Amino acid sequence: MTGSARVECELRASLPADLQAVEGFFVEFRRRSRTLLNRVNCFAAELLVREALTNAVVHGCHTDPRKQVRCLLRLKGRRLLIAVDDDGEGFDWRAAWSRSAALADCSGRGIELLRTYASHVRYNDRGNAVTIVKRLGRGEHE
Amino acid sequence: MIVVTREDDRAVIRPAGDNIVAASIPELRAKMHGILEEGVRDLTVDLTGVDMVDSSGIGLLIAAYNSLRKVGGRLAVIHASTELLELFRAMRMHRHFSVSGN
Numbered sequence: 001m002t003g004s005a006r007v008e009c010e011l012r013a014s015l016p017a018d019l020q021a022v023e024g025f026f027v028e029f030r031r032r033s034r035t036l037l038n039r040v041n042c043f044a045a046e047l048l049v050r051e052a053l054t055n056a057v058v059h060g061c062h063t064d065p066r067k068q069v070r071c072l073l074r075l076k077g078r079r080l081l082i083a084v085d086d087d088g089e090g091f092d093w094r095a096a097w098s099r100s101a102a103l104a105d106c107s108g109r110g111i112e113l114l115r116t117y118a119s120h121v122r123y124n125d126r127g128n129a130v131t132i133v134k135r136l137g138r139g140e141h142e
Numbered sequence: 143m144i145v146v147t148r149e150d151d152r153a154v155i156r157p158a159g160d161n162i163v164a165a166s167i168p169e170l171r172a173k174m175h176g177i178l179e180e181g182v183r184d185l186t187v188d189l190t191g192v193d194m195v196d197s198s199g200i201g202l203l204i205a206a207y208n209s210l211r212k213v214g215g216r217l218a219v220i221h222a223s224t225e226l227l228e229l230f231r232a233m234r235m236h237r238h239f240s241v242s243g244n
Contacts, residue, residue, distance in 0.1 A: 103234060
């Protein structure tokens with residue numbers, strides 16, 4: 001974590017594309033987020049980071065631990081920035097973005113969760129990097 | 143440890159740990175599959191102590207619901223936190239099965 005007058009908290013990590021490594025990351029994530037955010041915003045922030053990291057590991061890198069996934073989290077005022085990129089080939093985010101899972105579908109809700117919980121989501125053209133902004137509501141940020 | 147309480151064709155399953163997420167899904171899926179194979183038709187998932195369910199976890203619950211529906215069974219989720227209730231509503235899961243909070 002680095003701190004300054006402008007950036008309240010910053011966390012960077014580079015992980016192998018492995019779901020257990022993602023869980024290891026969240027031990028540290030929770031330790032830090034719980035000192036900075038209230039319960040509601042902790043949940044939303046973790047959910048967004050989880051979806052971004054899981055997409056990168058599973059869909060971007062096909063859970064190949066020789067590939068890397070990088071994550072930057074930056075909390076500044078009431079604005080949380082989440083940036084995740086991976087060594088994979090990328091995916092067709094434009095098609096995925098416009099699609100909603102049918103009620104009985106067992107998959108395809110990751111992007112829908114990003115749409116629901118994020119204030120802003122932007123992919124690069126290749127689809128192997130995503131930047132998410134979550135604006136923390138008034139009274140929610142502690 | 144995943145805890146299962148069984149009575150006839152009814153079962154309550156309590157996931158291990160505080161997450162139902164991509165990394166923990168295989169173990170929970172195998173346990174649920176086994177329960178359904180053994181003839182359980184009324185399955186309750188107890189989320190006491192569960193803080194996080196991601197899209198993979200939602201997918202698992204929908205899959206369990208789909209399997210039970212095919213055999214005339216029923217799925218219920220109980221003891222969900224306020225945040226999880228909001229998530230399930232946003233993902234329209236309450237249209238499939240009963241979801242209740244703490």
